[in-house]
Amino acid sequence: MPTVRTPRADARANRAGILDAARTALAADPYASVDVIARSAGLSRRTLYGHFDDRDALIRELISAGAQRFNAIAESITDADCQLVLARLAARLWQEAAHVQFIAALALDEAHVQHTARALAPLRRAVADLVRRGQGDGSFRTDLAAEALARLIEEMARTVVARADASKADTENIAVRTVLSIAGLSWREADALLAAHPDIAEGVA
Known part of the structure; x- marks a missing residue:
């Protein structure tokens, strides 16, 4: 059985540096080239290609890392009340997306949407399970x-994440309340839910 080699420390550091540089470069310019990203990482183009086959592979790695964070958020919310779970989920996912909006926008691009769907499969299952549970108990x-x-x-x-002003508090307000409305809550019910749980309402007023 062949031995699986652990990447050397310097190789791991280079890969992490490339990913950090890509986040910074793509946040400034979503069309940033491989050359720009490599220079930002303080590495040669050849070194970058030693870690990633091409620019799309690098972007997919960033999407996968972001998806893991989104999936973890869905797994971390364990309230019994389905309406409360949905409100918390919408708020936390939105806050996360607002911090890395350029990656969220790239993830929804047609070139990467299939990869994004696979990476976010646990989150999608969590939403589907929540909806079924909420319909079952009348929530x-x-x-x-x-x-x-x-x-x-x-x-x-998807629609709200694609907005250029996604980091603004009023957009988060719209996102959370719209999710609750789609699920069947009236605006008064949404107000009452957020008022009763100020940890959700913080920044969503």
Whole structure:
């Protein structure tokens, strides 16, 4: 059985440096070239290609890292109340997306959307399971099939993430409240839920 070699410390450091440089360069210019990213990392183009086959492979790595954070957020919310889970999920995912909006926008680009869908499969399953549970206990609307309602929530998130002003608090407000509205809550019910849980309402007023 062949021995699996652990990457050397300097190789791991170079790879991490490339990813950090890519985040910085792409945040400033979503069309930043491999040359720009390599220079930002203090490495040669050849060294960068030793870690990533091409620019798309580098972007996919960034998307995968971001997806892991999104999936972990979904897994970390364990409240029993489905409406509360949905509100927390919307707020936390939005806050995360606002910090790395350039990656969120790249992830939704047609060139990477299939990879993004695979990387976010745990989050999508969590949303679908939440919708089914919420419909079962009367927390969410039941005039739509669970699959359709989960898809509407996803599509709303895609639309708002793509906005250029995603880091603004009022946009987060719209995102959280719109998710609750899609699930079947009235604006008064959404107000009451956020008022009762100020940790969610912080920055969403």
